[in-house]
Amino acid sequence: MFITDHAHGDSSAQQQTMAPDDRPLYSKGPVTIGDRVWICEHAIILPNVTIGDGAIIAAGAVVTKDVPPGCVAAGNPARVVRRIVED
Incomplete structure (x- = not known):
């Protein structure tokens, strides 16, 4: 699995002249994962x-x-394919 909250630089003209590894990292927003979440492989x-x-x-x-x-979310991009109902 891969979880990320950042990116290498932005799409400004100045940063487009830089190699991706040279661009500063910045957060694009937090990732919040609730309790009892099952994240499958890949x-x-x-x-x-x-x-x-x-x-x-x-x-x-x-x-x-x-x-x-x-x-349950699946696909690329992921979408809700099922709601889990507890009896």
């Missing part, structure tokens, strides 16, 4: 995303938007 969670309590992130999913509590 999932990617990008900046400024909240994953709610009890959610499941499918293998290989690329999470670019918030995932509500108790939901």
